[in-house]
Structure formats: C-alpha cells, structure tokens
Amino acid sequence: MDFTRNNHRHILLMVLGSGILIVIMIIAAYSSLGTLIAPSMATVVTPSTTTSSSVTTSTRIIRTSSRTTSYTDSHSSTQNIDTPVSTGVIVPIFSSYSKSELNQVNEVIQAKLAYPSVPIIAVINPAGGPGASYNLNFSSEVKNMQAVNVTVLGYVPTTWGTRLIASVEADISTYYEWYQVNGIYLDQMPNWEYDGPQGQWYYPGPGGTYIPAYFSTLTSYAKSLGMTFVFGNSGADVPQNLVGTVDTIGIFENTFAPSFFGDPSLTGLGGWHMNQNKSNFAFFSYGVSSLNPYYVVGASDYVGYLFLTNGTFGHSYVMLPPYFNQIVATLASMVPITVHSEILNGTQIAGGFETIVTQPDGISSMGFTPFTFDAVSGSVVTISAENLSGYIFDHWSNGSTNPVINVTSTQAMTLISYYKV
Helix, strand or coil, X not given: CCCCCCHHHHHHHHHHHHCCCHHHHHHHHHCCCCCCCECCCCCECCCCCCCCCCCCCEEEEEECCCCEEEEEECCCCCCCCCCCCCCEEXXXXXXXXXXXXXXXXXXXHHHHHHCCCCCEEXXXXXXXXXXXXXXXXXXXXXXXXXXXXXXXXXXXXXXXXXXXXXXXXXXXXXXXXXXXXXXXXXXXXXXXXXXXXXXXXXXXXXXXXXXXXXXHHHXXXXXXXXXXXXXXXXXXXXXXXXXXXXXXXXXXXXXXXXXCCCCCEXXXXXXXXXXXXXXXXXXXXXXXXXXXXXXHHHHCCCCCEEEECCCCCCCCCCCCCCCHHHHHXXXXXXXXXXXXXXXXXXXXXXXXXXXXXXXXXXXXXXXXXXXXXXXXXXXXXXXXXXXXXXEEEEEEXXXXXXXXXXXXXXXXXXXXXXXXX
C-alpha cells in the first residue's frame, strides 16, 4: 500500500472543498510546504510549514565575534532549567526486516553500550504501523534494544489528526500487545490547532477537531496501557498549545540542519520556545553529508532529541549515517554550564539576562538566565553577559570583571554574573 501523502494536493483539495480562496493567501503567507518521505514499508510525509505565534515579540540583535544576527524573541520569561535534561538521539529504523535493518539495530545497541549516559530512542515501523501480523524478528530486536536501555517506540500515522482516534488507539494497543514497546511515535502531527469540517487550516469555530485534545487523548491512552513515552512528529514548528500534549514534538524535518537564529530556526519561531524546557522539542535533518560536532553541542541547548543523517530524500532512514557513533560520542562528552544573574546583594534578577556562549568553531547559542548550555568537556567556550535596563555588569563569580570570559569546563559548573543597579 502506498502511504505517500502529497501536502500540496492536500491543501488544494481543502481549498476547493471549502470554496474559500482566502485560504490560499493564508497558506502562501505563513507556510513553506515540503514533503519528507521515510522509505520502505511506509512513506511518511511531514509538512515544512512554519506557523506564526501569537506571542508578542520584539526584535533584538545578537553580536558575536563572527557575525551579527537578528532574531525574534519574547523576553517575558526564561528557559526552564528546573529539571535539566541530557539531549539524546532519536533513530528512525524504517527499513524492512533484513540484514541492513539488523545492522542498524546492532549499531544502536553498541552505541548505547559505549555511551550509556546518552538517551537513545529507536522507532520501529513494521508496515506503516504495527502491520497485519506479529513478527518474531521485530520482537527480538525490540527486546535486545530494551535490554541495554534503548527506548523503543512504535510508529503510528495520524493523517494530520484526521484519522479516527479509535483506529490510532487500536494500533497503539497492537504494538503494546505484540512487542511491549516503551512508547509510541505519532507521525503526521499537524502544525495547526483546528481542522475544520471541510478540512480548512486554522478553522477557529465549533465543530472542528481540536488538535491538542486529539493528541492528549492518544497520549493518555498509551500511558494507560503502561507505555512511558509518546513522541509527536510534525516536522515543522507548532502552535504553543500543542506543547504538553505529547512528551516531545519533532518541530523540524528537512534536507539540512536548522540554524539557531536564522530562518528556519529552532529558537526564533515566535520566541516562546525559549520559555519551555528543551525536552519538549526534537528535530530531524537528512542530506547532511558530514558532521560538525560543535553543531550538535549547540543544538543540544534547544532540543531534547535530534537526528542527523546523510540519507537522501526518499532514502532518509534506510541506513544509519557513517557518523552516527560520533553523534552519540559528542553528546556523551558534553558537560552542562549554568549561568545565573544576580545583583550585588545576591538577589536573583527577575526576567533573566541574555547570555551568549560561543563554541570553539564560532557557533553561538543564546539563552536568558538562568540558562544551562552544553560544552564539550575540556573545550574552551566564550561566555558573554549583557547590560540592560539600568543593570550594569560588575563581575563574574569566578572573579573576572570582563563581561566576556573564556571558560574551560571538565565537569558541571555554575557561573553567576553580578550587576550594579
């Protein structure tokens, strides 16, 4: 069965069905459509649509030693670091059962054994879902990965939130009954909130399926069975209301690695991402020919899971990339550095201050204090503090009076930037 879903045709049909031509203008203005195909048993399609956020934003400028970059943010609150999490790898294993798939499973197992501190998720996809019958080979693979603490998810399509909840729940139940997977990977999560009676995007009125409730219902069902993790893949940025309906959302999936502050960006889409724990977000990038480990370090500041591969369009997830082990090794080598901002009497500054960390190769990450970012153990990173709204930088907790300092960290550490008022 061909599971290919052409997103362009989908939109056109919606427009024709509704007879409202203005939808075309809305989509043209706010969407960048693309189709990502996950090969083998199922062809999995995710849109590349970017949705604007309703959060009030302001434009700021980041200046680093290597570039000046504009981005958009809301400076109303700070990244949640109450429960820091280690960034892990999510691995789609979508090839049919064969020697190539078995090689992937074994490689994932060996990576987990070599770097047990790195969270690893493997997604199995027997047939665009659990398939028509139990497969002993898949069962053995699941058990072998779980034995080394790899989290295994079963792939289930949702058809952009239009598939009957009962049908999706039936697939979830089958995965649990046959393979005892740890959780579910809900593909084709829409990046809009409503689906109208004629399929209109952004339908606000009664009678439309409220997409957040759709995914919350599926998450509750999966966990009622004993599953512990639900991943929703949109492949594009989502409205903030979808955060929390699943454990983690894939907000980017394309033929290149997303930037941190450019377009498309993991942090600049409405700014509200910076107010959330990074465990809420993940991304997939294919067509990435080689790996820059410092990019992985920078990306880990913003997402709980990531996957990069040199696989090309149509063959994105057939084989693991040659640098897969390097991704896991890089994540294992990182140490967290937490930055706080306080006035001289020790009172923490409400609202947070912008802090920029620059990796050895010039890649920069930004967050508002209190902010935790990652560095490769033993590497030298540059940390910059800002002056803002009557607060004048005085010194760092390590004694330096320069707002820009170089730090070498071999273990978790905390720095405090002190300000005069």
